[in-house]
Amino acid sequence: MTTTAPPLPARTTVGIVGGGPAGLLLARLLHRAGIDCAVLEARDRAYVEQRQRAGILEQGTVDALRSSGAAERLDREGLVHDGIELRWDRRAHRIDFPSLTGGRRVWVYAQTEVVKDLVALQLRDGAPLLFDAPVSAVSGAGTDRPVVHYAHGGAEHTLACDYVVGCDGYHGVTRKAVPEGELRTFERVYPYSWFGILADVPPSSDELVYAHSPRGFALLSMRSPRVSRLYLQVPGGTDPADWSDERIWDELDARFAVDGDWRLARGPITQKSVLPMRSSVTEPMRWGRVLLAGDAAHIVPPTGAKGLNLAAGDAVVLARAFEELARTGSTAGLDAYSDTCLRRVWRAEHFSWFMTTTLHTAPDQSAFDTRLQFSQLDRIAASPHAAAELALNYAGLPVG
CATH class of the missing domain: 3.50.50.60 (FAD/NAD(P)-binding domain)
Incomplete structure (x- = not known):
């Protein structure tokens, strides 16, 4: 009733x-x-x-x-x-939230x-x-x-x-x-958008993956153990209808690429949308x-x-x-x-x-800009202090 x-x-x-x-x-x-x-x-x-x-x-x-x-x-x-994974330059580094934040998740x-x-x-x-x-x-x-x-x-x-x-x-x-x-x-208006999809396929990672790529940013997320939510950086004004399912999966594959045997699972795409930034x-x-x-x-x-x-x-x-x-x-x-x-x-x-600015590739991005991004990501991977700053902000600062 x-x-x-x-x-x-x-x-x-x-x-x-x-x-x-x-x-x-x-x-x-x-x-x-x-x-x-x-x-x-x-x-x-x-x-x-x-x-x-x-x-x-x-x-x-x-x-x-x-x-x-x-x-x-x-x-x-x-x-x-309990964490997220960052990827850049074909490398991967996990940020462990509880150990860096005193137990926050x-x-x-x-x-x-x-x-x-x-x-x-x-x-x-x-x-x-x-x-x-x-x-x-x-x-x-x-x-x-x-x-x-x-x-x-x-x-x-x-x-x-x-x-x-x-x-x-x-x-x-x-x-x-x-x-x-x-x-x-x-x-502030950013010079790119997110192309998001929902797919009926189990996530290819147990945690979110944030990927920097010369082809643009990508994010692997999920809605449930059986439904994946993924995003691609695209130019503003992109029409989802211009992207075939095969093209989407190929682009995601390229942007998440790391050295090793990790593979992105593919499945039926049930929803496509573009989100301005x-x-x-x-x-x-x-x-x-x-x-x-x-x-x-x-x-x-x-x-x-x-x-x-x-x-x-x-x-x-x-x-x-x-x-x-x-x-x-x-x-x-x-x-x-x-x-x-x-x-x-x-x-x-x-x-x-x-x-956003550390992980996305700007339309006018130079090789110098990319090296600065790599330097920042390298510091997060090497410095517990830098990693803790990211983890504390991501897991959420106290309210009030």
Whole structure:
């Protein structure tokens, strides 16, 4: 039997715009803390639960899901990873996370599965979550009672809130609630994209493989013990239809090549897509009673596996701040929200930039540039300090 959410109230303490990982995790944490909240999602449930995004969860994200009661299936089905492998110049070097980070690890568990788990809990426990409810505007950001204007069931509605949290992405409505000139956005667009595939074949490695190649970057990842997720660096604007399955596998073979007898397993390709690469940070992440979280505030290239994890970090910091407000009446946590999160965001942006520029081949790359990349990768392989820096950032820095 399908569980449906109760009708949305006319007012709530925290109105959450967007039913992605940030909004759903925040709603779950607030619900368990006894704080009223409501989630408005523009798309239908099926679309939300099928959006293909990230697949790597940091230790802190897993800890947050466990503390929210949303990790039962993750603990049963998630793939625990204790490291990654770097490849360059036909060599390979493994980074061991637990030994370099004091025991921190990562999990392979797709964002689609995280969302399914959080949606099921939200609907089961009765906390308001409304699908097919596009928000047209957020008014009164500078007042003590902002209002969310949305449509549902062919009618227009409003939701009065004490605070509004925008988890509706870079192009979402919530950002527009802030007066022009009050937000500043810093951006970088990379001169290449990722061509991603899903294939019905067991992964050719037990851990992720990041490969530098003169032909361009490649990544070997997975969705399960039976499904591989792989990526190729390609020029922006690449049409997946121009690549045959055989050409994709041949190119992956060439880019992952190392000395030795390692071979890439091939299988039926079930999905192809091209992902542009860019970075974006919006400051501040709060104006008045409107707060931004997840992609509404920051975007990272996927090389560092940080997007979903930054969104989860935002939700954790916000939940703590709202709990402090409810318990003590203090707004100190909310006042510090933007600065607290931005320290971690910029660290993640730098790490993602480092991984991207160290492993990708730029269109105008010279032999000198390549030698600099090799020097950096050689240092990671030779220096425990350099390896630990990479491992600590990849496995995830503390939240808050």
